[in-house]
Amino acid sequence: MTPFAYTAVQTVASPHAHGGNAVSRTMLRVQLALTPATAYAFWLFGWPAFFLWLITLGACLLFEFISLRLMGVPHIRRTLGDSSALLTGWLLALTLPPWAPWWVGVIGAFIAIVIGKQVFGGLGQNVFNPAMVARVALLISFPLPLTQWVTPLPLTTLAAPGFIEGLQITLAGLPPPDAMASASLLGYAKTELSRGSDLVQALAAGHAPLISWIGIRAGSLGESSALLLLAGGLFLLATGVIRWQIPLAVFAGLAIPAAIGHALDPAHYLGVIPHVLSGAAVLGAFFIATDYVTSPTTAPGQLIFGIGVGLLTWVIRTYGSYPEGMAFAVLLMNALTPIIDRYTKPRILGRTRAGKPLDIPAKKGA
Amino acid sequence: MGLMEKLFGRDWGIHPDDHKRPAADAVTRTMPVPERLFVSLSQHLGAPARPVVLVGQKVRKGERLADPQGAVSAAIHAPTSGTITAIGEIPAPHPSGLPVLAITLEADGLDAWADLEGLNDPFLLPPAEISKKVAEAGVVGLGGATFPAALKLSLSEKAKVTTLVMNGGECEPYLSCDDRLMRDSAAAIVDGIGLMLHATGATQALVGIEDNKPEAIAAMQQAAAAQPHIRICPVPARYPMGSEKQLVQELTGHEIPADGRPGDVGVVVHNVGTAWAVHQAIRFGRPLVARLITVNGGCVAQPGNIMVPLGTLVEEVLAFAGGLNSAPARLVMGGPMMGMSLPQARVPVVKGSSGILALSAAEVAERTEEPCIRCATCVGACPMGLLPLDMARHIQANDLKGAVKTGLKDCIACGCCAYVCPAHIPLVQYFSHAKGELSAQEREKLRQESNRKLAQSRAQRLEREAREKAEAAARRKAERAAQAAATPESQAPSNLPAPQGATA
């Protein structure tokens, strides 16, 4: 009989089929979901925002490459190809003030990739969300550039900085002109509250930052358009990249106390809409808190995690000294993830929740 | 099932692309008996069968070749008439490619049946008689687990089961042999179910068929129309619906305890193919010597279902099916989710072979393992409610105890987790490795215990021998002393054994 062309190279276990999902595909989908909001932010804040985004992403890839090289990982190109570093950089860039100088992006990338991820052992091993680690480290280390918000100057307007001017703003760190400087809504509210003024009046004042669904207001890139981010998040839900538990729970955790507080004392508590549309709430709920590596694995665990993130964000925003608390909230809940996982293990079929085999039902007539 | 579980927990399983058609719609073919058959002695769960024929002996089709050996085992019969030419080792249909003992049968081309007799009115006989006849026919579970069917029947009769769950789920992609069998021989299957009901003492039979097989459902409903206690129950198509625990829960609502068996909830599960084999065994006395096999996969020219004599080589089956379009990336016996990859095609078909798949590289979609990103897709897919990612992490770190604590022993190796894993982690291989390693450790422990016993008994023996030697020496000394002191006549007692308990 003729010998078969087939030869087994090594023992392979079942299954002999695959659903086709891949890490790189997942990462790509998240990036796709971020694209509209990011592009809109570029238009809104002009060339400096684009340069900052580019520098942050490039620096992330570079640091990832260097780390992998130093650790002697054999397939650097393939590991880079999973584009997780790219995504980390992207998320980090979205949380930065759009006109921040270049070194903010580079240092952030270093903290995110090297300290936040590779030191723990690389993809899948980190305890904390790398982008949020970087964001918090930057905020604490360099409070000034991290809190200099600008009013949006859409690219199509005359006053918007051109290509060269944009490069100067990002690379030379030209401070934005005074007229441009602005406060984000949360920052403004915090300042006004600390001055002892009434929020209702303060927000009604003419110079107060606006809440805008279409995002024409001061803030980070990722704060700009809640609607586009929401669309991206829904795309992720529809494609099954993320599950509904975390986003919903984050919004619930944030909105419910906000609603109660605002109903009780509108002079001291911001309402639901400003809370949900401000800061990193939408970005965080759909893109940051849902990070696979640092969030719980089971559905109930994800609900607890999400509620924790939302609630802590509200607490920090309301009672803390920082105007925005999403990053802190995410990191705090990241630390709790192992313990949440431990207590929300799914019930094994045929066993009780405690892991004991189910009782054998008594036989009728036996 | 509470609201919490509905909301969060039990959305188990996966919905793979089933690839069942066109193979399922192709007309069933019967393969002619090849020149030479290699009948494996390990075609069932349990101990290999013991050959009862000699080299050179002529046998007729259906004659017994090997007896069951031990409590869990099954008899093996000649798939055709001919001459036994060898009893020796051949490559097993197994991923390891290790040898297995097999009887080589040179066909004489007549394919003449031995004188076989069915039972005239089996329903008048006691249930044990049915089981006995099924055992004589060497019937095993044809779903893939190959547990001896007769043993399962008699055990269920003892356990007083009330419900017979017939597994026609065939949730594995690519496979359609059960589907085809139900379409072609629904009446025989229904008769087999009736016989099995009688043998087990169960009062009703629930036939679970996935709703992606409307033709089979219709055929079975028609065949069982006159018998209200045999109910055809369409179940949603979802992998692994054909798994025992999942199917029982779907059909009866009972959850089988982790350390229990279906019998504990009054249920016994059999495959529809087994019902067909029981029908053949009881009505015609025909032992299990051939089975329906799905030949499928991207590399197969004419996919379809073929009735193949047991012991036929896989390469002959593939050739009969119309050959291959291209060299397969992987050759699989069974389904793609739980089947075994075959290191070569010159291995025999056995009782548990439900399919032969020649898969192309695109179908296998093999890729290098990447690090786990904790996406928990595997957690959602696991039909048992396990945490595959945690189990794999423990096994990677050689922490088998940790893996067992995480639920390794509850894993049914269905492959859902590895199927959905975006990082292409060979999760099932980790689990199979760990299970094998655990049983190896268990064996090693038993061996050490018996070694210790052997060493102890040797020590006792040496001690006893030394003592006996000393006793004998003392006795001789005493005798000599007595001899010297007394007259020669008093020598008689020395022939008697020394009194028990005498010390030196």
Next chain:
Amino acid sequence: MIAAILSLTILGAALGLILGIAGRFLAVESNPFVDEVEALLPGTNCGQCGFPGCSGAAAAIAAGSAPASCCPPGGKTTAVAIAEKMGLALDLAAVADTGPKLATIAEDLCIGCCRCIKNCPTDAILGAPKQIHNVLKEACTGCSACIDHCPTEALVMQPVPITLQHWVMPKPLAA
């Protein structure tokens, strides 16, 4: 300040006193590990470890003068079990586990001298003077105590062949 110093001092003294008393009254005469380790060893006293029997090896392991992996017939399983019991780190690479082995007798070389039989710690060799001996596979521990006693080199250690029943799926390579 003073209160803190005082309270910590008292706490330290009290705990130290308890430890001292416990050390005196709960003292263990012999090393409790010896018996437990001995239970993990094969118990065939084959002597391959170089200690007088399994109890000798157990004492040496418990005293720390022998590694957990000193028992060749015990192999990896035993080494791992002992290391776990003793809380020792075990370098598995150092365990020369070539898999279980069995003594086999070359029938054409065996002269039936019975010397191996006398030295088998588990009575695994069958035979009579001037008869070809045979090894009982089930009883052989693979300790190779018999090998050196064979005058014709008819005894050889051979690895136990892997069968379908004993086959273990290999661990995935990448990890």
